[in-house]
Amino acid sequence: MQIRLLAIGKTDNQAIQSLIEEYQKRLGFYIKFEMEIIPDIKNAKSLNESAQKEREGELLLKKLQPSDDLILLDENGKQFRSVEFSDFLQKKMNSGLKHLVFVIGGPYGFSESVYSRANGKISLSKMTFSHQMVRVFFIEQLYRAFTILKNEPYHHE
Numbered sequence: 001m002q003i004r005l006l007a008i009g010k011t012d013n014q015a016i017q018s019l020i021e022e023y024q025k026r027l028g029f030y031i032k033f034e035m036e037i038i039p040d041i042k043n044a045k046s047l048n049e050s051a052q053k054e055r056e057g058e059l060l061l062k063k064l065q066p067s068d069d070l071i072l073l074d075e076n077g078k079q080f081r082s083v084e085f086s087d088f089l090q091k092k093m094n095s096g097l098k099h100l101v102f103v104i105g106g107p108y109g110f111s112e113s114v115y116s117r118a119n120g121k122i123s124l125s126k127m128t129f130s131h132q133m134v135r136v137f138f139i140e141q142l143y144r145a146f147t148i149l150k151n152e153p154y155h156h157e
Helices: 014-027 049-062 082-094 112-117 131-149
Strands: 002-008 032-038 069-079 099-104 120-123
Touching: 002 049, 002 131, 014 032, 014 131, 032 049, 032 131, 049 112, 069 112, 082 131, 099 131
Parallel strands: 002 032, 002 099, 069 099, 069 120
Antiparallel strands: none
């Protein structure tokens, strides 16, 4: 299985980017992983919230293949403990799934067309985090999940 993370907008903060790269490197020992950045929409300030979500949604949907299993990182999604998330990933791998795609949306969330295409939603927390920080948290949780699956000592209960 291959896991891909799609995110809107680049990471400006070098410290955050370094953490992302560190966990991407670690994750590479367990699974094929890639993160793809979709550039911020030009002239977004001239668009209302709905129009911005629609434009971002169009860009996101163009990045998907029909067979991709799409999971949105969304505040209204299912919450997992780390061990439960590792079980979720194991079930996806056991199902023979080839491409699992997670998406971090823009500042206003997702368009209706993206919600319609999604196969599921996951929430990292009831709290709100910056889109930059969510990238680090999510990639670290992917790494943690694979260390749990391999019975490695990274995660402690």
